[in-house]
Amino acid sequence: MQEMILIIIAAVFVNNIVLTQFLGCCPFLGVSKKLSSAIGMGAAVTFVLTLASVITYLVQIFILEQYEIVYLQTIAFILVIAALVQFVEMVIKKYSPDLYKALGVYLPLITTNCAVLGVAIINIQKSYGFLQTMVNGFANGLSFTVALILFAGIRERLEDADVPKSMQGMPIALVTAALMSIAFLGFTGLL
Amino acid sequence: MSLWKEFSKGILRENPLFVLVLGTCPSLAITTSVENGIGMGVAFSGVLLGSNIVISALRKVIPDSIRIPSYIVIIATFVTMVEMLLHAYSPSLFESLGVFIPLIVVNCIILGRAEAFANKNGVMPSIMDALGMGVGFTLALVIISTFREVLGAGTFLGYPVMDSAQSAIIMILPPGGFITLGCILAFLNKMKDVKAARKTTLNQPVAQQQLSSN
Numbered sequence: 001m002q003e004m005i006l007i008i009i010a011a012v013f014v015n016n017i018v019l020t021q022f023l024g025c026c027p028f029l030g031v032s033k034k035l036s037s038a039i040g041m042g043a044a045v046t047f048v049l050t051l052a053s054v055i056t057y058l059v060q061i062f063i064l065e066q067y068e069i070v071y072l073q074t075i076a077f078i079l080v081i082a083a084l085v086q087f088v089e090m091v092i093k094k095y096s097p098d099l100y101k102a103l104g105v106y107l108p109l110i111t112t113n114c115a116v117l118g119v120a121i122i123n124i125q126k127s128y129g130f131l132q133t134m135v136n137g138f139a140n141g142l143s144f145t146v147a148l149i150l151f152a153g154i155r156e157r158l159e160d161a162d163v164p165k166s167m168q169g170m171p172i173a174l175v176t177a178a179l180m181s182i183a184f185l186g187f188t189g190l191l
Numbered sequence: 192m193s194l195w196k197e198f199s200k201g202i203l204r205e206n207p208l209f210v211l212v213l214g215t216c217p218s219l220a221i222t223t224s225v226e227n228g229i230g231m232g233v234a235f236s237g238v239l240l241g242s243n244i245v246i247s248a249l250r251k252v253i254p255d256s257i258r259i260p261s262y263i264v265i266i267a268t269f270v271t272m273v274e275m276l277l278h279a280y281s282p283s284l285f286e287s288l289g290v291f292i293p294l295i296v297v298n299c300i301i302l303g304r305a306e307a308f309a310n311k312n313g314v315m316p317s318i319m320d321a322l323g324m325g326v327g328f329t330l331a332l333v334i335i336s337t338f339r340e341v342l343g344a345g346t347f348l349g350y351p352v353m354d355s356a357q358s359a360i361i362m363i364l365p366p367g368g369f370i371t372l373g374c375i376l377a378f379l380n381k382m383k384d385v386k387a388a389r390k391t392t393l394n395q396p397v398a399q400q401q402l403s404s405n
Contacts, residue, residue: 020365022220026299029215071275074293075267082263114216114297121290166381167373170212174373181366 004135006191011139013187017115018147019180024115028148029173031106038152039145044103046141048088048110049119052081053137056120057130077120085111115144151180194319201323207300208331209379214300217291218332219368225348228336229329230284231291234273236325238295239304240318241269246309247317262305263296270296300324338371339363 015021018028024045031041056077064070089107092100110116119140123133154176163172207213217235221227245265246253253261274292277285285292295301304324309317341347343362345355361367 022216022365022368023294025215025219026213029212071271074271074274074296075264077293078263078267078296079260082260112297112299112302114294117297118290118294121293125290166384167377168380171373171377171380174369174376178366178369178373181369182361185364185366 003132007132007135008139008142010191011136012143012146013184014191015143016147016184017119017140017143019177019184021118023118024113024144027106027109027113028144028151028177029170031109032148032152032155032173035149035152035156037106038148040102041106041109042141042145042148044106045110045113045115045144046138047103048081048085048107049116049141049144050134050138051088052084052116052120053123053133054130055084056080057123057128057133060124073121073124077117081116081120082111115140147180151177154180194316197316197319198323198326201320201325201327202330203327205324206327206331207303207324208328209375211300211303212376213303214298214328215372217294217298218328218335219365219372221288221291222332222336222339222368222371223343223363224287224340224346225333225336227284227287228332230277230281231288232325232329232332234277234288234292235295235298235301235328236321237273238266238269239301239325240321241272242266242301242305243309243317243321244314245269246305247312247314250310258310259302259306262302266301266305267296300328335368335371335375338375339367343367 011017017023018025027041027045032038059076059080060070060073064073064076085107089100092103092107119137123136128136155173158172158176167175201207205211208215208218214235217231221231242262242265246262249261249265270293273295274285277288277292304320308320312320337347339362341352342359343364345351345353345358359367362371
């Protein structure tokens, strides 16, 4: 139990997936203009990330290692993730139209979110067990959500600020992310 | 002549990182040293070149409805090849780039070029496009990593250029990546504004003079 809590704290604060590992920067910078869309995107990523971690782990153990074709890892994982995202989209659309309305737009974007593939590969590299993989996937999704929601909150306020003309848009967003990243560096000594 | 245009557009006018702001994940994460920047740029260009050639050659064979999965498989194949080559011939670079080599698969630039260019054009223009985009991305990585390595570690390609005791370590830590890219984009915006302003003053000197005399 304690180990699981450590994994979650490490993923959310100490090694925040966006702000210290730079995984998932594209959606982080792209979908963070509004708080509501940030929450939707965060939830969708957490959901897919948890599921993808589990399934890629099973693929690695029961297919790739079984038949000694570990060198196909990249191809296998990206296909599994792409198929999974499509599948999740269809299931949600069929059984929960409300949830689909909230998450639908963000799901296709997740296939090319490097956070999902990145976490799947890191799980294998760190040779986590089944439960650890699941917890780590969920924790990293949470970590993405926390960073995204904090960032969107700041960016909404930033709309009213008097930013120099050449800094408007992407540059000021990046500098804001840098300041947040410095804040998260403060957690380094936590574990 | 038009082939040259396909090549040159990727370097300045449509630079994938500075103008289109695509592929930010690897470009922020691995630009802690110029060596890593060059290595990543070359690996990326190799994958893009391979995938652009194959996709443009197969563009009439691949059915439209399953083109995205097909592109992903083609790209992933080339990524695996580059990964194995790096592992065999440059283990230290392989170590320092780490998880970001397999992550070239999900680099939006490559899928973007496949969708926007290789799927509509022949092999020759696609090669030039891939080379241009590759050089543009590599240049962008080298620029970012130069700032970060010189300011953060006081070295350039491993050679000391500054007193390392005075270096700002924050530049090679994660925040440095965000700051550097933000400042470069702001600088480019400023240049664009200055250029546009100069153009309007050249075109309407009379109107400008009237404004200033008023």
